[in-house]
Amino acid sequence: MVAPNQQSISIAIIGGGPGGLGTAIALSALPFVSVTLYEQAPEPREVGAGLSIGRNAWNVLNLLGAAERVRGGKLGTSWQRNGRTGEVVHTDASHATPAEEKKDEAKQEEEDPRFASIRARRTRLQAALLDKVPDGTIQFGKKLAEIWDLGEGKGVKLRFQDGMETTADFVVGADGIRSIVRRTIFPDHHLHVTGNTAFRVLIPLSSIAHVKDFPAENGWWHGLNGHIYFAPVDDDSEIQDKDESQLFEITVRSYNEPISPDRTATWAVPIMNEKVLARTAEYEARIQSVLRAVPEGSWREFAMVAGPCLAEITAWDKVALIGDASHPLSGAFGSGAAFAMEDGWILARALEREYSRNGNGSLSMAAKATAIRNALRIFQVIRGPYYERMYDFLASREKHSQGTRKEDDVDFGSIIKARVAGLGFVAGGKMDWIYKNDIEQVWKEYVAGEQVARL
Structure with missing residues (x-):
């Protein structure tokens, strides 16, 4: 127990997405800290379409005590298809040897089936995390306007758009890819519009x-010039009413949208079906039928x-940046929550x-x-290189895929095969450093290495 006269470390978390909520759970478990999470939404809000929960996410959800309530559609085998013909270009097991397949089957039997990879409604994850955040931790309706460094040993001052001001010893910027915290502390770091756009929707599986x-x-x-992703986001245990339908996610990615400054504000904007259909005319008839089944609006x-x-x-x-605030990669790996x-x-x-x-x-x-400064140095040592590795991987993948969007004299099927080969998912185990990352083991290895270094 903390001594009654002990001064606690005050921590302000900016942003109530999965990263901010997970951080609030982890830090609130420490008896010597006082945690407040500031969320700009006026009330608890569970928004978004689907997200992937793989082994890396299950590992940390277990550590946070939030895994049991997260359910979704089992992903199983992942398919890559030619969008014009429906031809299967690649599956997870396409390049596995018989020995590797047998080994994978044995490993799956040993693993807890509750923690198989799933695609879940974002609302499921949000609700599971909210349930674990201690009461009174979150202040809603608090959109950050400015932060200031008060000097050595004096913490950080925060001002919100409603005029409220406060101070904290330690600030965690969990405010997403358009982070105000990042913009303040690194004013020379600028985002750019990529030209890629995602159109997302959840629809009843029964409707298709x-x-x-x-x-x-x-x-x-x-x-x-794009791709379409499909996935179920529910399992049978989540459907209580026999008349309720399981939901199905559709995400359309368009690679060549017009680039203009105002595009940076285009986020979760409702659009008409016509806009999506205009960008997907090349896809085969079944895809057209599925897209036309989406309710207008x-x-x-x-x-x-x-x-x-x-x-x-x-x-x-x-100050620490976490999640998309620390590595603005626009969801490149589909594992941002983890x-x-x-x-x-x-x-x-x-x-x-x-x-x-x-x-x-x-x-x-x-x-x-001193404790905060040294903790941040540890955080930088562990997580900084991890994100640098992601950027390096994306750079090599982009180099590999140059030219795969130009048809010219090249067969379309060959273009798609080349693109899929460059995605990084073809070689078995190539992406395990991300999707099977065991963050508890990472910490243990850091501590062990630090102890050896001190000998």
Whole structure:
């Protein structure tokens, strides 16, 4: 227990998405901190379409105690198809040897089936995390306007758009790809519109039952200037009413949208079906039938923005960026929620470790500042290189895929095969450093390495 006269470390988390909520859960478990999460929405809000929950996400959700309530559609085999013909170009097992297939089957039997990879409604994850955040932690209707560094040992001042001001010893910027925290501490870092746009919707699976021979499963259909992703986002246990339909996700990616400054504000904007259909005319008849089944007004448009790799994801010895705020990659790996929750869990472990080095006694102002500074250095050492590796991977993939959007004299089927080969999912295990990342093991290895270095 904390001594009654002990000064706690005050922490302000900006943003109530999965990363901010996961960070609030992890940090609130430390008895020597006081955590407040500031969310701009006026009330608890569970928004969004679908997201992937793989082994990396299950690992950190278990650590946060939030895994049990997260359910979704089992992903199973992942398919890559030619969008014009429906031809299967690649599946997860396409290049596995018989020995590798047998090994994978044995491993799957050993793993807990509850934690198989799923595609879930974002609302499921949000609700599971909200349930674990201690009461009174979140203040709603608080959109950050400005932050200031008050100087060495004096914390950070925050001002919100409603005029409220407060201070904190430590600030966590979990405010997404358009982060105000990042913009303040790194004013020379700029986002750019990529030209890629996502159109997203969830529809009842029953509404496309009439489309003959359409594989209503996890998979990508590739066109010349885009792709379409399909996935179920519910499992049977989530459907209580026999008249309630399981939901099915559709995401249309268009690679060549007009680039203009106002596109940076295009996020979750309702659009008419006509706009989506105009960008998907090249796809085969089954896809056309599925897209025409979407109720008018259901689509939401998301203009993709991105920014260069940050050499530092901490600042002022008292601010940390997590999730999309720290690596604005515009959802390039489809695992952003897991990355952000991993960040928050590592921050908690680093702060806990540095606090223990002060003998778990009452923290003076100087001791608090030292603990925070050293914890942020640990966070930078562990998570900084991880995100740099992602940027390096994307750069190599982009180089590989140059020319795969130009038909000219090249056969369309060959273009799609080349693109799929460059996605990074073809070679078995190539992406395990992301999708099977065990953040608890990462922490243990850091601690062990630190202990060896001190010998």
